[in-house]
Structure formats: structure tokens, C-alpha cells
Amino acid sequence: DARVTQTPRHKVTEMGQEVTMRCQPILGHNTVFWYRQTMMQGLELLAYFRNRAPLDDSGMPKDRFSAEMPDATLATLKIQPSEPRDSAVYFCASGPKSDTQYFGPGTRLTVL
Amino acid sequence: AQSVAQPEDQVNVAEGNPLTVKCTYSVSGNPYLFWYVQYPNRGLQFLLKYITGDNLVKGSYGFEAEFNKSQTSFHLKKPSALVSDSALYFCAVRDVNTGFQKLVFGTGTRLLVSP
Numbered sequence: 001d002a003r004v005t006q007t008p009r010h011k012v013t014e015m016g017q018e019v020t021m022r023c024q025p026i027l028g029h030n031t032v033f034w035y036r037q038t039m040m041q042g043l044e045l046l047a048y049f050r051n052r053a054p055l056d057d058s059g060m061p062k063d064r065f066s067a068e069m070p071d072a073t074l075a076t077l078k079i080q081p082s083e084p085r086d087s088a089v090y091f092c093a094s095g096p097k098s099d100t101q102y103f104g105p106g107t108r109l110t111v112l
Numbered sequence: 113a114q115s116v117a118q119p120e121d122q123v124n125v126a127e128g129n130p131l132t133v134k135c136t137y138s139v140s141g142n143p144y145l146f147w148y149v150q151y152p153n154r155g156l157q158f159l160l161k162y163i164t165g166d167n168l169v170k171g172s173y174g175f176e177a178e179f180n181k182s183q184t185s186f187h188l189k190k191p192s193a194l195v196s197d198s199a200l201y202f203c204a205v206r207d208v209n210t211g212f213q214k215l216v217f218g219t220g221t222r223l224l225v226s227p
Contacts, residue, residue, distance in 0.1 A: 033214075042219045
């Protein structure tokens with residue numbers, strides 16, 4: 001049963017520290033998405049890759065956030081420096097050429 | 113820009129009763145519509161999707177959704193609710209004309225099924 005995996009599942013850090021979240025998409029999926037979920041804003045799309053190339057990162061604060069896909073099995077989302085308002089659950093999702101997206105379990109980030 | 117609206121923050125239903133979770137959409141072009149479910153502390157899980165064809169779409173866990181073009185709606189339904197159906201439900205849309213696979217999600221509707 002193929003699944004999207006995310007690490008770490010939980011992260012507590014202090015303001016100003018760098019945070020790196022990792023995602024392993026389902027093998028063979030060519031699209032990867034990063035979402036952020038908060039009570040106030042709901043589910044927001046941060047970035048989107050197809051065949052490892054970034055297609056849309058308009059939802060991401062560019063000054064502190066960066067997303068990359070070093071290879072087809074790894075996507076990363078970095079926040080530097082982190083701020084308390086970044087506290088949220090970050091989801092990675094991957095998809096085949098069809099539109100269905102398969103979500104990972106999320107990384108719960110708390111920035112103190 | 114494409115969007116979906118979920119007018120109810122929460123839906124309460126008794127176990128065994130039919131349930132409906134509402135969704136309306138606004139797109140330019142043909143809509144691709146989706147329902148996802150999120151259980152506590154989990155990621156979203158795909159339930160079903162409408163691309164074209166039959167207006168009644170059947171999905172996972174006994175759920176179905178009815179596409180209504182004249183009312184621009186895509187309501188999620190189940191004939192008999194289970195307590196285990198209690199979760200957060202998201203409607204989503206992709207505008208096929210954009211050429212991207214990006215989904216726009218609604219704000220979510222919390223379904224509470226009481227025993």
C-alpha cells in the first residue's frame with residue numbers, strides 16, 4: 001500500500017531557527033504539493049512541483065520559505081528564520097498524471 | 113478564479129440517518145470536482161471525483177456525490193451515516209482549462225454523527 005511519508009511528524013522549535021520538513025512522494029507520481037493547514041486560514045497551497053520542476057509557489061512567503069525537489073524521491077520545505085505565525089500543520093501530497101492527490105500524514109510545527 | 117464554497121461549518125446527524133454535506137462551485141470552464149475527508153491528526157484522504165459523465169458519482173466508504181450543473185453544486189451524500197464517518201470533509205475544484213493539477217479547497221465541513 002503506497003503512501004506519502006513525511007518527516008518529522010512533530011517539530012517544536014524556537015523563533016529564528018531553521019526548520020526543514022521532508023516528504024517522500026509515492027513512487028511514480030510526477031506531481032508534489034505542499035500545503036499548510038491552520039484553524040484560521042484553513043488549507044493553503046504553498047508550492048507545487050511537476051516532474052521536480054517548481055510550477056507554482058505563489059502561496060509561499062518567499063523571504064523565508066523555500067521548497068525544492070533534489071530528486072524524485074524527496075521534496076523539502078524549509079523555513080528560515082521561523083516565526084510563531086508559521087505554527088501549523090504542513091502537508092505534502094503527491095499525484096499521478098490524473099488529478100487525484102494523495103496526502104501524507106503531515107508535520108505539526110510549533111514555533112515558540 | 114475558480115472556487116468552492118461549503119456553506120456549513122458543521123453538520124450533525126444521527127447514526128443511521130442519511131447525510132448531506134453541501135458544496136457549490138464557481139469556475140470558468142469545465143469543473144473537475146473532488147471530495148476529501150480528514151480524520152483527526154491525519155492527512156486528507158480522497159473520497160471521490162467528478163470529471164465528466166454520470167452526474168452521480170460513487171466513492172469510498174459508501175459515499176456518493178451528485179453533480180448539478182444548473183445549481184453549480186456537488187453535494188456529498190450517504191444513505192446511512194455511521195459514527196465513524198465523523199470527520200472533516202473538504203470539497204475541491206480544479207479548473208481543467210488552467211492546464212494545472214492544482215486543487216482549490218473549500219473551508220471544510222465538520223460532520224458529527226451521534227450514536
